[in-house]
Amino acid sequence: MPPVQDGDIIVVGAGTAGSYAAATMAQAGLDVQVLERKPESDAGHIACGDALKGADEFPESVPKTEFDEAITNPDVDHGRFEIPSVDTVIDIPVPGELAVIDRLDFGKSIIEAAQDAGATYVFNTVVTDVVQTDGQVTGVVATRNGDPETYEADIVIDAAGALSILQDKADLEATTFDTNVSYKQFTSAYREVLEVPEPVSWDDALVFKPTDRAEGYIWYFPRTPTEINVGVGFQMTAEPMKLVQAMKTDLEARPEFQDATVVDKLGAAIPTRRPYDSAVAPGYMAVGDAAGHVNPTTGGGIAGAAYAGYYAANTAVSAIENGDVSEAALWDYNEAVMEHFGGRYASLDVYNILTTTVEVEDLMGLLTSIPAEKVSEALYAGTAEFGWGLKLRTLLGSLSHWQLLYRLYQTKSVADRLLAQYKKYPETPADFEAWQAQRDEIMEEVYTVTGADPKY
Numbered sequence: 001m002p003p004v005q006d007g008d009i010i011v012v013g014a015g016t017a018g019s020y021a022a023a024t025m026a027q028a029g030l031d032v033q034v035l036e037r038k039p040e041s042d043a044g045h046i047a048c049g050d051a052l053k054g055a056d057e058f059p060e061s062v063p064k065t066e067f068d069e070a071i072t073n074p075d076v077d078h079g080r081f082e083i084p085s086v087d088t089v090i091d092i093p094v095p096g097e098l099a100v101i102d103r104l105d106f107g108k109s110i111i112e113a114a115q116d117a118g119a120t121y122v123f124n125t126v127v128t129d130v131v132q133t134d135g136q137v138t139g140v141v142a143t144r145n146g147d148p149e150t151y152e153a154d155i156v157i158d159a160a161g162a163l164s165i166l167q168d169k170a171d172l173e174a175t176t177f178d179t180n181v182s183y184k185q186f187t188s189a190y191r192e193v194l195e196v197p198e199p200v201s202w203d204d205a206l207v208f209k210p211t212d213r214a215e216g217y218i219w220y221f222p223r224t225p226t227e228i229n230v231g232v233g234f235q236m237t238a239e240p241m242k243l244v245q246a247m248k249t250d251l252e253a254r255p256e257f258q259d260a261t262v263v264d265k266l267g268a269a270i271p272t273r274r275p276y277d278s279a280v281a282p283g284y285m286a287v288g289d290a291a292g293h294v295n296p297t298t299g300g301g302i303a304g305a306a307y308a309g310y311y312a313a314n315t316a317v318s319a320i321e322n323g324d325v326s327e328a329a330l331w332d333y334n335e336a337v338m339e340h341f342g343g344r345y346a347s348l349d350v351y352n353i354l355t356t357t358v359e360v361e362d363l364m365g366l367l368t369s370i371p372a373e374k375v376s377e378a379l380y381a382g383t384a385e386f387g388w389g390l391k392l393r394t395l396l397g398s399l400s401h402w403q404l405l406y407r408l409y410q411t412k413s414v415a416d417r418l419l420a421q422y423k424k425y426p427e428t429p430a431d432f433e434a435w436q437a438q439r440d441e442i443m444e445e446v447y448t449v450t451g452a453d454p455k456y
């Protein structure tokens with residue numbers, strides 16, 4: 001019989017979501033154990049573009065002051081879109097606080113903050129299975145330094161990232177937990193950190209560039225003027241792309257990278273999909289990438305992970321206090337996510353769906369004819385208002401793209417309706433199926449308007 005460890009809460013994964021959850025619950029006095037498969041030295045080392053948005057408003061359990069030193073470039077303030085097909089560069093302002101960080105330092109700082117709050121981190125521990133009793137999750141099985149161990153807890157928080165094994169192992173059929181998840185809803189991404197001999201001239205910008213195929217994009221994010229995070233990703237609806245080759249080809253064409261040195265390489269999947277409809281089951285909550293809490297148009301998931309960890313933790317504290325870890329008792333967490341950012345991300349996903357059906361040149365050509373601040377609003381607020389004067393000017397400025405422009409307006413209208421539906425996210429699991437049915441009707445329209453194959 002493997003040894004059994006006992007506690008209030010098990011968190012699986014020491015990333016952003018897991019550490020925010022752990023810090024919040026430990027501060028409330030719960031006995032929290034975080035199980036992390038990596039050794040302590042490597043924990044917090046995550047494949048990422050290192051762009052961090054809105055850190056000044058991050059949850060109070062790990063405020064920005066805890067990771068200030070990881071912010072290596074606070075001067076980025078806009079996105080720069082390079083559009084080779086029309087030989088244009090457009091600068092789009094990014095609202096709110098934006099920075100590029102040293103991701104490992106950030107990861108280590110938030111782990112330390114959770115440890116200081118009293119959470120116990122158990123490294124070198126790979127979770128391999130989920131323990132369930134009468135449908136309720138009551139613990140996990142893990143291998144620690146090669147030995148099997150069972151961990152029991154009132155609640156298990158799944159913060160194991162985009163490819164969490166827990167959801168494969170748990171039987172969630174009788175619950176509301178979202179199991180409609182497929183790798184086609186994800187982006188495959190690879191990034192390198194490069195040191196260049198001379199400072200780049202664009203160290204105040206997050207540079208994006210489409211690849212030859214509409215599903216792919218390349219980024220250049222300056223951690224400092226001489227340390228650049230370069231990455232490439234593609235939506236997995238498409239035929240696989242040779243990521244390393246696509247990056248190498250682009251780098252070779254840029255003189256500033258001629259004598260660059262690679263200091264780090266990592267690849268991973270990003271859930272560029274809508275947030276899980278429900279991320280709770282009895283005794284179980286999923287947070288961050290493990291529940292699709294990523295802005296599907298930018299791939300930014302650090303903020304969603306931090307807030308999801310915080311919201312799940314607050315719900316867990318009340319549930320344990322009240323001695324009730326049923327789905328209904330954990331439902332508040334779903335509501336908090338949908339109200340804060342889930343609905344917005346779900347509506348942004350509609351534009352992602354549209355991009356699977358348009359030619360990259362058409363889309364980029366159109367982008368150049370829409371005012372930059374409107375694109376910014378649409379990207380970050382989830383929607384943007386266009387007055388009639390602006391509509392006409394945009395139309396006249398982009399006559400060659402008018403068909404696409406018309407589809408974009410139709411898409412925006414259905415995306416706005418989707419956002420309104422998420423604002424009506426149910427207050428209890430009892431109303432969940434009816435809400436989903438109405439949402440699915442709107443999604444049918446999304447597929448009709450965009451001409452895309454169903455994503456869900």
Ligand SMILES: Cc1cc2nc3c(=O)[nH]c(=O)nc-3n(C[C@H](O)[C@H](O)[C@H](O)COP(=O)(O)OP(=O)(O)OC[C@H]3O[C@@H](n4cnc5c(N)ncnc54)[C@H](O)[C@@H]3O)c2cc1C
Pocket residue numbers: 012013014015016017018035036037038043044046047048049050051052053125126127128159160161162164165189190191231266267268269270287288289290294299300301302303305
């Ligand atoms: C290439 C790339 C670029 C990105 N760029 C950005 C960006 O610029 N800005 C941004 O905001 N977001 C970006 N993202 C997304 C962002 O990195 C994620 O959304 C965020 O890290 C999610 O945090 P998380 O805590 O949910 O998961 P993760 O950070 O993935 O943490 C999961 C943790 O769980 C552990 N784990 C997994 N399985 C097990 C197991 N079975 N047992 C024990 N431990 C386990 C892992 O080792 C890991 O430590 C990028 C993602 C990728 C892949």
